[in-house]
Amino acid sequence: xxxxxxxxxxxxxxxWPGLVFVSVVVLxxxxxxxxIAVYALVAIYGELKVSSFMQDKVGPMGQGVGLHAGKWGLLxxxxxxxxxxxxxxxxxxxxDRKLFILAPFIVFIGAFISMAALPxxxxxxxxxxxxxxxxxxxxxxxxxLGIILAGWSSNNKxxxxxxxxxxxxxxxxxxxxGLSIIGVIMLTGTLSMQGIxxxxxxxxxxxxxxxxxxxxxxxxxxxxxxxxxxxxxxxxTPFDIPEAESELVAGAFTEYSGMRYAFFFLSEYANMFVVxxxxxxxxxxxWQSPIPGLMDSPGWGLFWFMSKSLFLIFLMxxxxxxxxxxRVDQLMSVCWKGFIPIxxxxxxxxxxxxxxxx
Amino acid sequence: xxxxxxxxxxxxxAEQMVLNIGPQHxxxxxxxxxxxxxxxxxxxxxxxxxxxxxxxxxxxxESITYEQVIPFTDRCDYIASMNNNFxxxxxxxxxxxxxxxxxxxxxxxxxxxxxxxxSHLLALGxxxxxxxxxxxxxxxxxDRERILDIFELTCGARLLYNxxxxxxxxxxxxxxxxxxCIDFLDYFEPNIPEFNELLTKNKIFxxxxxxxxxxxxxxxxxxxxxxxxxRGSGVKWDVRRDExxxxxxxxxxxxxxxxxxxxxxxxxWDRFWVRMLEMQESCKIIRQALKTIPEGGDVHxxxxxxxxxxxxxxxxxxxxxxxxxxxxIISDGSEIPFRMKMRSPALTALSVLDExxxxxxxxxxxAILGSLDIVLGEIDR
Amino acid sequence: MRAxxxxxxxxxxxxxxxxxxxxxxxxxxxxGSVTLQYPEERWPRPERDIGFxxxxxxxxxxxxxxxxxxxxxxxxxERVCPVDCIKIETxxxxxxxxxxxxxxxxxxxxxxxxALLVTRFDIDMTECCYCNLCTYxxxxxxxxxxxxxxxxxxxIDYEFSQYDRNDMVYRFAKETSEExxxxxxxxxxxxx
Numbered sequence: 001x002x003x004x005x006x007x008x009x010x011x012x013x014x015x016w017p018g019l020v021f022v023s024v025v026v027l028x029x030x031x032x033x034x035x036i037a038v039y040a041l042v043a044i045y046g047e048l049k050v051s052s053f054m055q056d057k058v059g060p061m062g063q064g065v066g067l068h069a070g071k072w073g074l075l076x077x078x079x080x081x082x083x084x085x086x087x088x089x090x091x092x093x094x095x096d097r098k099l100f101i102l103a104p105f106i107v108f109i110g111a112f113i114s115m116a117a118l119p120x121x122x123x124x125x126x127x128x129x130x131x132x133x134x135x136x137x138x139x140x141x142x143x144x145l146g147i148i149l150a151g152w153s154s155n156n157k158x159x160x161x162x163x164x165x166x167x168x169x170x171x172x173x174x175x176x177x178g179l180s181i182i183g184v185i186m187l188t189g190t191l192s193m194q195g196i197x198x199x200x201x202x203x204x205x206x207x208x209x210x211x212x213x214x215x216x217x218x219x220x221x222x223x224x225x226x227x228x229x230x231x232x233x234x235x236x237t238p239f240d241i242p243e244a245e246s247e248l249v250a251g252a253f254t255e256y257s258g259m260r261y262a263f264f265f266l267s268e269y270a271n272m273f274v275v276x277x278x279x280x281x282x283x284x285x286x287w288q289s290p291i292p293g294l295m296d297s298p299g300w301g302l303f304w305f306m307s308k309s310l311f312l313i314f315l316m317x318x319x320x321x322x323x324x325x326x327r328v329d330q331l332m333s334v335c336w337k338g339f340i341p342i343x344x345x346x347x348x349x350x351x352x353x354x355x356x357x358x
Numbered sequence: 359x360x361x362x363x364x365x366x367x368x369x370x371x372a373e374q375m376v377l378n379i380g381p382q383h384x385x386x387x388x389x390x391x392x393x394x395x396x397x398x399x400x401x402x403x404x405x406x407x408x409x410x411x412x413x414x415x416x417x418x419x420e421s422i423t424y425e426q427v428i429p430f431t432d433r434c435d436y437i438a439s440m441n442n443n444f445x446x447x448x449x450x451x452x453x454x455x456x457x458x459x460x461x462x463x464x465x466x467x468x469x470x471x472x473x474x475x476x477s478h479l480l481a482l483g484x485x486x487x488x489x490x491x492x493x494x495x496x497x498x499x500x501d502r503e504r505i506l507d508i509f510e511l512t513c514g515a516r517l518l519y520n521x522x523x524x525x526x527x528x529x530x531x532x533x534x535x536x537x538x539c540i541d542f543l544d545y546f547e548p549n550i551p552e553f554n555e556l557l558t559k560n561k562i563f564x565x566x567x568x569x570x571x572x573x574x575x576x577x578x579x580x581x582x583x584x585x586x587x588x589r590g591s592g593v594k595w596d597v598r599r600d601e602x603x604x605x606x607x608x609x610x611x612x613x614x615x616x617x618x619x620x621x622x623x624x625x626x627w628d629r630f631w632v633r634m635l636e637m638q639e640s641c642k643i644i645r646q647a648l649k650t651i652p653e654g655g656d657v658h659x660x661x662x663x664x665x666x667x668x669x670x671x672x673x674x675x676x677x678x679x680x681x682x683x684x685x686x687i688i689s690d691g692s693e694i695p696f697r698m699k700m701r702s703p704a705l706t707a708l709s710v711l712d713e714x715x716x717x718x719x720x721x722x723x724x725a726i727l728g729s730l731d732i733v734l735g736e737i738d739r
Numbered sequence: 740m741r742a743x744x745x746x747x748x749x750x751x752x753x754x755x756x757x758x759x760x761x762x763x764x765x766x767x768x769x770x771g772s773v774t775l776q777y778p779e780e781r782w783p784r785p786e787r788d789i790g791f792x793x794x795x796x797x798x799x800x801x802x803x804x805x806x807x808x809x810x811x812x813x814x815x816x817e818r819v820c821p822v823d824c825i826k827i828e829t830x831x832x833x834x835x836x837x838x839x840x841x842x843x844x845x846x847x848x849x850x851x852x853x854a855l856l857v858t859r860f861d862i863d864m865t866e867c868c869y870c871n872l873c874t875y876x877x878x879x880x881x882x883x884x885x886x887x888x889x890x891x892x893x894x895i896d897y898e899f900s901q902y903d904r905n906d907m908v909y910r911f912a913k914e915t916s917e918e919x920x921x922x923x924x925x926x927x928x929x930x931x
Contacts (some may be wrong), residue, residue, distance in 0.1 A: 053768040056496065056500055056768070057496065057774040095783065157377050161399075238562055246488050249383065322556075323562055323754060325562070325566075326562055327565070327566060329399075329719065330565055330566075338747070340438045426820075426821035427821075429872065432870075486853045514799055514884075555753075556756075556757050561746075562750075
């Protein structure tokens with residue numbers, strides 16, 4: 001949407017369509033990157049504070065700039081980021097140098113380009129493709145390639161274990177996530193992100209907003225399956241077996257340090273946002289207000305989208321600091337014996353519901 | 359000849375990979391190296407290599423006087439220093455035939471049981487960390503800190519106390535000790551059900567620990583495993599009850615054993631659960647002791663001026679949080695022990711690791727190791 | 740089939756119970772926080788006081804301190820130290836006489852006459868194991884751990900970090916040259 005809008009603004013767009021398109025895309029990439037960076041700082045701060053509060057401590061605190069971490073520790077994520085940037089960049093001598101350098105960027109690209117199709121508001125979406133949902137599902141699985149590369153190229157047994165676990169896990173959990181999204185697509189009849197959200201206007205059951213999660217019991221279940229599979233795709237606890245700091249030291253990222261490690265970190269948080277964003281757009285009405293008709297302008301749309309997404313991210317943080325980690329085979333059985341059968345039943349149920357009731 | 363027809367190669371035989379867990383690893387509970395032979399995730403053999411923390415306690419004790427040994431016993435099992443002091447002084451007093459005042463016996467038991475709670479809190483919390491739950495760990499450390507505060511109030515030190523002396527204790531209890539201790543117990547006992555809800559009864563935790571690393575009673579006994587690990591296998595053996603030392607026979611307490619509630623008898627969950635129940639029993643003992651502790655008297659009354667035991671030898675075992683902690687002391691009549699041997703319960707617990715963890719996954723090896731609650735300071739000494 | 744749904748129900752209910760507990764801790768953080776903002780706040784804080792009354796009854800483990808004016812050089816602390824972190828050198832001098840050149844006082848605050856000049860009293864605090872064994876045998880009570888009941892003699896000091904490991908060796912005896920010692924002990928003939 002923004003891309004089309006910008007191209008329309010440029011008078012000579014018709015003469016050099018390719019050049020203009022590429023430059024506009026680059027122009028759009030800069031704010032997206034900045035958004036990820038700022039959001040990651042906020043999310044790291046939130047994670048620090050939420051985890052501390054749950055553990056009966058206060059987390060990063062301080063009296064002012066220069067003393068500890070600023071007021072309420074607000075400078076802590078910036079200090080963390082600076083530390084990671086300034087750290088020595090170590091590449092093991094026995095590592096596969098090219099792949100080792102390439103891996104963090106591939107992981108990050110997977111999360112980064114998914115952002116292009118996220119509908120932040122009625123007007124703010126980098127590109128409203130007619131296959132938006134499909135696009136996100138496709139490109140977000142690029143991350144697993146980077147993790148496998150990282151694990152393989154590090155030439156370290158722990159990394160290899162992490163990479164293999166990660167591959168098995170992410171590929172498995174994409175199935176229930178995809179199957180739950182199919183239900184959404186069946187109801188809305190479109191793959192475009194804006195189309196899916198626009199379908200969710202108005203009321204359902206009289207009082208509830210017409211979000212897909214409320215439309216019938218099967219979609220309600222679908223949301224949780226999608227969300228938990230998404231948590232697994234982000235490698236977050238209780239599904240953090242590729243990192244598993246008490247077993248695999250740091251899993252696939254054991255040999256990484258400094259900025260390269262920061263990229264993995266950043267993409268983990270960016271992935272969390274993508275999962276939350278897709279869940280919000282697909283099930284929680286995207287930028288729609290919880291009270292239909294009230295506070296519906298595009299500005300409020302951004303607010304609703306962000307607050308819903310951040311709430312889901314808070315849920316992920318909450319999971320992480322409450323639950324233990326699953327074992328690798330249990331992880332698989334949860335996916336294949338638990339989520340996938342339920343997801344199939346859901347598709348069937350949603351279809352029946354649509355046929356019979358609505 | 360082509361490259362490997364099916365006949366030549368035979369069934370696919372994957373090569374086993376040797377993986378070194380440690381000496382630097384987040385969950386080896388100290389500096390321990392586990393040489394693990396793995397086939398993918400499945401572990402076929404676990405060989406522990408110890409000695410990274412060896413400090414020559416036994417040899418060193420042969421060149422220092424009897425009272426100087428006590429600070430070194432602190433440092434063997436640094437999680438439960440009071441219990442280590444206790445074992446040593448009990449052995450020494452039996453060797454020297456000293457009868458300590460009754461108040462001292464009570465003080466010692468209160469301290470030993472408080473330290474048992476502290477040690478179990480650490481073991482349980484770190485076990486949560488091993489299976490990936492971070493929050494229970496810090497909740498338990500929060501309560502452990504209160505116990506350390508009580509120790510600081512009593513003897514000034516928070517971790518390595520040198521509190522129990524041969525024939526007495528270094529300081530009498532402060533006047534407000536009883537109220538502080540009761541305050542702590544009143545605060546702590548309601549927290550145990552919360553730990554259970556947060557971690558013990560959590561489905562993921564049960565999945566990770568129940569049926570994993572099953573140690574049948576015969577295996578446990580034949581390896582000499584003792585303490586909560588043995589009781590987790592359903593054997594009702596506790597030195598405090600079966601060979602009472604000090605005045606443990608005066609107190610009324612249960613000996614919790616594993617029941618296999620969620621899996622097989624003797625799995626990781628049972629060992630965890632036994633520790634959880636033992637904390638409650640320790641609270642019970644402390645409450646009884648605080649009620650009946652005699653007032654007055656000098657805690658240094660029976661402390662000998664010079665510790666010079668008669669010729670002879672003694673072996674005495676006590677129940678430390680990790681199991682049977684034995685001291686074997688040979689005296690040649692001088693001020694310096696001729697030979698000192700410490701029987702470490704954690705060492706026997708570690709030796710059973712290979713037996714019970716072969717065939718499980720890497721994650722399970724970590725979980726089994728954590729459930730044995732080893733302290734490398736005591737293993738290597 | 741029934742077991743399948745029971746498992747799902749157990750998982751969901753126990754996981755949500757856990758989340759409720761962490762939520763409770765998060766919203767009650769103001770009441771439940773146990774953090775000490777270390778450089779600004781230090782342990783014993785009044786509101787967390789568990790009866791840590793310094794004047795009434797207290798024991799402490801902190802840095803060792805020696806009041807050299809009271810030390811008679813009996814070597815009891817050196818002998819009892821399990822890690823040999825105390826090093827003492829003494830010289831025989833006239834009993835009970837002050838020798839201002841080497842900072843030697845003849846009589847301790849308890850009234851004991853000193854017969855030995857202590858020229859070296861080093862405690863290596865990197866080796867000290869804080870077992871408190873050295874403070875009990877001292878006949879003049881001049882070696883003690885700072886703070887606590889001794890706070891009128893020396894303020895508590897448990898944060899004595901140094902950049903150089905040699906700075907952790909605390910030298911309590913006054914620096915003396917060999918000549919001064921020789922004069923003080925009368926070894927060179929001129930008795931002081």
